[in-house]
Amino acid sequence: MVRSRVPRKILGVIPARFSSTRFPGKVLAHIANKAMLQHVYERASLATYLTSTIIATDDDRVYAAAKSFGARVRMTRPDHFSGTDRVAEVASTENADIIVNIQGDEPLIDPAAIDTAILPLYHEPEILMGTLKKRIEDPREISDPNVVKVITDQTGNAIYFSRCPIPFERDKSASTPYFKHIGLYVYQRDFLLSYPALPVGPLEQAERLEQLRALENGYRIRVVETEYESLGVDTPEDLERVSRLFEASSLQGMENG
Secondary structure, eight states, rough: OOOOOSOOOOEEEEEOOOOOSEEEEEEGGGGGTTTTHHHHHHHTOTTTTTSSSEEESSHHHHHHHHTTTTOOOEEEOTTTTSHHHHHHHHHTTOOOOOEEEOOOTTOOOHHHHHHHHHHHHOOTTTEEEEEEEOOSSSGGGGTTTOOOEEEOOOSEEEEEESSSSSSSSTTSSSSSEEEEEEEEEEEEEHHHGGGGSSSOOHHHHHHHTTHHHHHHHTOOOOEEEEOOOOOOOHHHHHHHHHHHHHHHHHHHHHHHH
């Protein structure tokens, strides 16, 4: 096992498009008097192991908003197929050893969860890619195709990601735990730069899950368990729900103060 003995530069990249099929402009939607993107940037910047954080966008409105709250921001090409491609473009010009892809629509992202995902790659450079999983508590999520499930081997490497319930419980008395995938990714820089050129396989096409590209091309993904409950904003209804959480948290803080 190769251990890192020198400090490593770790860059957090937040891909932020203005366009969104279900909720256009959501990254600039306001929550508690701040754009959602600002919440993501500020919370991500609190992660202990991130050397720096940058927003990657292809939209002038997002660029201007990021500048207004003091964020580092980079304009990228408008024709990227995925957020990973946009992150790779930024990484290609940055002096960093490890790159973290942080979703721009998770205003409650836990800085500790970012650190949890980083640590395996920080200490073991032979691990090329990492992500997170969370134990499913709500049984309804097991059959929900919008909740991506993951199974891992005994060393913590991903075996498969699926929108279907995995594993299949042949014996209903077995009480097998199910885990959801948390969509935060960590890459060794060189691997990330090669990722967009990897062939897209039939599993990725069938599931519409980009992380399957690594598995189909023979690469491992280290998956670390976390208690962080991902709360992404995909619709205006999601925005209202997250806004209520912010309001409740603010009121609780006032009461405790």
